[in-house]
Amino acid sequence: MKMYDYLVVGAGLFGAVFAREAADCGKKVLVIDKRPNVAGNIYTENSEGINVHKYGAHIFHTNNRKVWSYINRFAEFNRYTNSPVANYKGELYSLPFNMYTFNKMWGVVTPDEAAAEIERQRKAAGIAEPRNLEEQAISLVGTDIYEKLIKGYTQKQWGRPCSELPSFIIKRLPVRLTFDNNYFNALYQGIPMGGYTAMIEKMLDGIEVRLNSDYLQNKAEYDGIAHKVVYTGAIDAYFGFKYGALEYRSVRFETEVLDKSNYQGNAVVNYTDAETPFTRIIEHKFFEFGNQPKTVISREYSSEWKPGDEPYYPVNDEKNGALYLRYRELAERENGVIFGGRLGEYKYYDMDKVIESAFDLCKKELSD
Ligand code: UDP
Numbered sequence: 001m002k003m004y005d006y007l008v009v010g011a012g013l014f015g016a017v018f019a020r021e022a023a024d025c026g027k028k029v030l031v032i033d034k035r036p037n038v039a040g041n042i043y044t045e046n047s048e049g050i051n052v053h054k055y056g057a058h059i060f061h062t063n064n065r066k067v068w069s070y071i072n073r074f075a076e077f078n079r080y081t082n083s084p085v086a087n088y089k090g091e092l093y094s095l096p097f098n099m100y101t102f103n104k105m106w107g108v109v110t111p112d113e114a115a116a117e118i119e120r121q122r123k124a125a126g127i128a129e130p131r132n133l134e135e136q137a138i139s140l141v142g143t144d145i146y147e148k149l150i151k152g153y154t155q156k157q158w159g160r161p162c163s164e165l166p167s168f169i170i171k172r173l174p175v176r177l178t179f180d181n182n183y184f185n186a187l188y189q190g191i192p193m194g195g196y197t198a199m200i201e202k203m204l205d206g207i208e209v210r211l212n213s214d215y216l217q218n219k220a221e222y223d224g225i226a227h228k229v230v231y232t233g234a235i236d237a238y239f240g241f242k243y244g245a246l247e248y249r250s251v252r253f254e255t256e257v258l259d260k261s262n263y264q265g266n267a268v269v270n271y272t273d274a275e276t277p278f279t280r281i282i283e284h285k286f287f288e289f290g291n292q293p294k295t296v297i298s299r300e301y302s303s304e305w306k307p308g309d310e311p312y313y314p315v316n317d318e319k320n321g322a323l324y325l326r327y328r329e330l331a332e333r334e335n336g337v338i339f340g341g342r343l344g345e346y347k348y349y350d351m352d353k354v355i356e357s358a359f360d361l362c363k364k365e366l367s368d
Contacts, residue, residue, distance in 0.1 A: 002227050004030045009215040009222075010232030012040020013351055014341030016203040017070075017358035018230050018365075023207050025366045030226065031204060032213040037197065038204060040232075041312065041342075042351065044195035048257055048294045050285045051195035056251055056300065056312065057268060057282045058196060061186035062352030068188040070355065075199035077190030080287055083181035084268035084280075088148045095270065096183050097141050097149070098176040105144055111177035118142045136167030140175050152274035157302050158249060158315065166317055169348070191287045223336075230361070232341035234311055235327045243326050246346055247319075248311035252301040254278070263295050277301060314346045338365070 006022050008015040011033040019029045037043055041055035059082045062068050071077075086093040094100035102114035121142030130136040133154060137146045146162075150170065154162050158169075174185050182189075192199040215222050215229075216237060223229065231238060236246045267286035271278060278299040285295055305311050314320065324346045331339045340361055342349045349357070 002225060004028045004226040006030070006228050006230055007032065007215075007222055007226035008230045008232070009033075010040060010341065010343075011035075011038035011200065011204065011209060011211075012232060012341060013042055013200070013354045014344070014358050015040070015230065015232045016200050017355055018340070018361055019207050020203045021358075021362040022366060027366070029207055031207055031209045032215060032222070033209070033211055034214040036211050038209060038211070039197045039200040041310075042196040042200070044197050046195070047296050049292045050290055050294075050296050051288060052255065052284045052296050052298070053196075053282065053287070054253070055310065056253070057284075057287070058351060059184070059189065059191065059287070060351055061184040061189040062350075062355075063185075063187050064352055064356060065188070066359075067352045067355045071192075071199075074202040075192030075194065075196075078193050078288060080191045080267075080289075081189055082183040082268065083266070084183060084270055085264075085266050086149050086153075086270045086272045088152075088272045091148075093149060094181050095149075096174045096176065096181075097145060098174075098181060099179045100181060101145070101149075102177075105148070114177055130167055132163050133165035133167050133170050134162035137162065137170045140170065149272045153270055153272040153279060155274060156277075156279050158313075159302065159304050160315075160317075164317070168316070193288065227336065228365075229337045231337055231339050232344045234343040235324070235331060235339055235346055238337075238339070239327060239330055243323060245307075246323055246327070247315040248305035248309075249313040249315060250303050250305040250309040251312050252303060254299040254301065256297055258295050258297060261291070261293055261295060263297050311343060314342070314348055316346070316348055320346070 005027040006029045008019045008029060008031040011031050015031060019031050022029045042058045043054050044051040045054050084095045086095050093104050099114060102108050106117050108114045108117055118141055122139050125138045125143055127135045127139050130139045137150045151162055158165055264281060264283050267283055268280060270280045278301050280300050282298045283295055285292055339345060340357060341354060
């Protein structure tokens with residue numbers, strides 16, 4: 001008995017947006033998730049009055065006004081602006097790369113001096129056409145910044161040398177000849193007051209949700225109750241890894257409650273040397289300007305994904321790109337199943353891009 005128009009597998013951002021829109025178009029929707037909670041990797045949990053980003057820090061930012069006004073229907077956003085600090089063996093630098101960073105690194109004072117130093121280092125490295133992350137980074141900011149702020153962090157984060165990583169990863173970070181520590185080039189930015197979980201709960205308001213429900217373990221049964229499936233899990237897992245596993249990076253969080261109000265004075269501090277085993281420390285209260293008496297911090301340890309781990313970052317290099325295309329061919333032939341979101345499309349998506357892609361799906365599926 002097909003009781004539902006859509007079964008949405010995964011109660012993360014992609015699934016929640018699609019479910020909301022489908023329900024608002026009068027469709028009968030069931031959302032399932034194998035975790036005991038909604039919100040996927042943007043899940044936040046209250047600890048000591050602080051919203052802890054359990055699956056890694058998420059800072060909402062977008063240039064898309066439609067996306068911004070949409071998301072504001074489900075939460076009020078604060079004015080948080082991400083400005084991480086880089087700690088290289090005790091030396092602190094401003095991120096993203098801007099005049100404060102260049103001044104601290106080289107003592108330069110004007111934008112012209114900074115540009116000239118970057119150009120000098122770029123020329124000395126002899127890179128004409130950057131072919132990988134290392135060459136891209138050096139062409140953007142020179143060798144000193146590459147060595148101190150990029151090389152160690154990136155190799156820890158991705159578990160691969162920078163020379164074997166695609167250059168688009170580093171293009172996520174702005175380079176500015178202005179005194180501006182805003183990490184994102186985005187018109188709109190903030191954190192949902194009260195946490196992301198409450199935001200997703202509001203999105204799913206009135207929609208049937210079943211938690212602790214594993215689609216792949218009961219696939220035939222679930223397929224039997226819905227006309228169509230929107231699957232937001234890992235695409236390789238859906239096909240039983242038949243061509244082999246796609247590579248992901250996983251993250252382990254070591255979270256601690258500290259009996260002090262301020263540990264590091266900032267939400268995000270990146271440890272950019274190669275020796276410190278974690279990539280960054282998140283102090284969650286500062287996402288919402290908290291003044292609680294205690295604080296909660298999370299150290300992030302990056303590792304290669306293996307079965308049983310949570311997949312976080314797709315490794316979008318050539319090898320995995322080619323493997324993904326083979327899975328996508330299978331996905332296109334899979335009748336009645338739509339693949340979406342970061343894991344379904346194997347894509348290093350930011351949250352606003354996830355929403356845009358869910359909007360695209362809604363247009364295709366729901367507009368007649
Ligand atoms: N990155 C770096 N040094 C830093 C921060 C970032 O080299 O201090 C590089 C690194 O390769 C990372 C990429 O920039 O993977 C993108 O960083 P972002 O902060 O956007 O990653 P996310 O927050 O998604 O983990």
